[in-house]
Amino acid sequence: MKRILVTGGSGFIGSHLCKRLLDEGNEVLCVDNFFTGRRENVHHLLDNKNFELLRHDITFPLYVEVDQIYNLACPASPIHYQFDPVQTTKTSVMGSINMLGLAKRLKIRILQASTSEVYGDPSVHPQPESYWGNVNPIGPRACYDEGKRCAETLFFDYHRQHNLDIKVVRIFNTYGPNMQANDGRVVSNFIMQALKNEPLTIFGDGTQTRSFCYVDDLVEGMVKMMQTDKGFTGPVNMGNPEEFTMLQLAETIIEMTGSKSKLVFKPLPVDDPKQRKPDTQISKNDLNWEPHVKLEVGLGRTIEYFSNILLAEFSSKRELNII
Ligand code: NAD
Numbered sequence: 345m346k347r348i349l350v351t352g353g354s355g356f357i358g359s360h361l362c363k364r365l366l367d368e369g370n371e372v373l374c375v376d377n378f379f380t381g382r383r384e385n386v387h388h389l390l391d392n393k394n395f396e397l398l399r400h401d402i403t404f405p406l407y408v409e410v411d412q413i414y415n416l417a418c419p420a421s422p423i424h425y426q427f428d429p430v431q432t433t434k435t436s437v438m439g440s441i442n443m444l445g446l447a448k449r450l451k452i453r454i455l456q457a458s459t460s461e462v463y464g465d466p467s468v469h470p471q472p473e474s475y476w477g478n479v480n481p482i483g484p485r486a487c488y489d490e491g492k493r494c495a496e497t498l499f500f501d502y503h504r505q506h507n508l509d510i511k512v513v514r515i516f517n518t519y520g521p522n523m524q525a526n527d528g529r530v531v532s533n534f535i536m537q538a539l540k541n542e543p544l545t546i547f548g549d550g551t552q553t554r555s556f557c558y559v560d561d562l563v564e565g566m567v568k569m570m571q572t573d574k575g576f577t578g579p580v581n582m583g584n585p586e587e588f589t590m591l592q593l594a595e596t597i598i599e600m601t602g603s604k605s606k607l608v609f610k611p612l613p614v615d616d617p618k619q620r621k622p623d624t625q626i627s628k629n630d631l632n633w634e635p636h637v638k639l640e641v642g643l644g645r646t647i648e649y650f651s652n653i654l655l656a657e658f659s660s661k662r663e664l665n666i667i
């Protein structure tokens with residue numbers, strides 16, 4: 345049994361990770377400032393005596409005693425990380441310095457939730473870990489992309505300079521229950537729009553691609569990575585290599601929900617990557633990890649989650665006689 349700190353633990357991925365670590369018999373300290381995370385995501389864990397929830401912003405130092413750190417704190421959807429870009433960079437850079445300092449004092453292992461956004465709008469396809477990326481350092485996505493790139497730099501400098509035991513995973517688009525309905529990410533947007541029979545908003549011409557990983561697969565990979573030998577630092581890509589255009593995703597979701605929605609085309613956001621797909625050789629060979637959940641299966645579970653949210657909203661409005 346370990347005492348494990350999960351920063352950003354009440355967010356989408358963090359909440360699944362906290363549950364998984366508790367299920368394995370660990371103690372979990374979930375630290376979150378609730379910027380994009382929600383208490384509801386970890387509500388079901390609050391009765392567990394091994395779970396502790398602490399409101400804290402990781403841009404400020406944190407003094408706790410733990411055995412391992414998973415550093416996930418950072419808004420991940422474009423509308424949220426662009427809402428307060430200075431805070432986004434601070435969270436990645438100052439937050440990482442604080443968490444690395446904590447790991448250094450305690451001489452413990454720390455894992456960084458990095459991102460495929462370190463590759464920017466990639467000119468190499470699929471993206472191997474050796475690719476240095478194509479990031480616009482002054483665009484609206486830079487607060488996130490460059491923040492995460494600087495965090496990786498800090499992790500590797502703490503490793504080289506202080507012999508810190510680090511693990512870096514580069515997460516590709518992940519989806520599943522506990523995503524926020526209004527966070528603007530493509531899977532949540534399309535499902536909510538389809539369930540309400542509203543038009544699905546395709547940005548650009550919809551030919552841009554992404555590869556979608558179901559959250560359970562990702563969490564399995566992160567836990568596996570945390571358990572590797574000290575010499576194995578990563579970075580390791582973590583994502584599902586099956587690639588889809590946004591048009592394909594929209595059509596699949598319309599079909600699965602039986603929706604009457606049509607498509608509506610909106611301008612492509614600035615610096616929106618045209619293609620994204622992980623090269624998974626390292627995760628497959630060195631980590632013995634690969635995702636198993638097919639898009640339709642994962643979407644089915646996610647659609648059910650969002651349907652229940654809509655149903656609960658509908659029932660409470662009826663109770664209040666709003667509708
Ligand atoms: P999320 O927004 O649901 O979760 C992030 C959590 O961090 C939230 O609970 C938020 O309140 C918290 N947080 C933000 N700033 C904080 C701060 N300064 N101090 C403390 N807590 C703070 O996003 P997510 O999708 O769960 O992503 C989790 C991590 O995984 C992020 O670091 C993100 O960059 C990374 N990631 C996610 C994806 C994806 O597709 N979901 C892809 C690549 C990387």
Ligand code: UDP
Nearest residue numbers: 422528529530531533545546547552590616
């Ligand atoms: N996207 C879209 N419609 C939406 C939301 C997003 O077409 O309502 C597109 C977006 O332009 C991008 C892709 O879907 O090309 C994935 O967007 P998301 O914000 O989910 O993730 P990211 O761009 O960070 O990969």
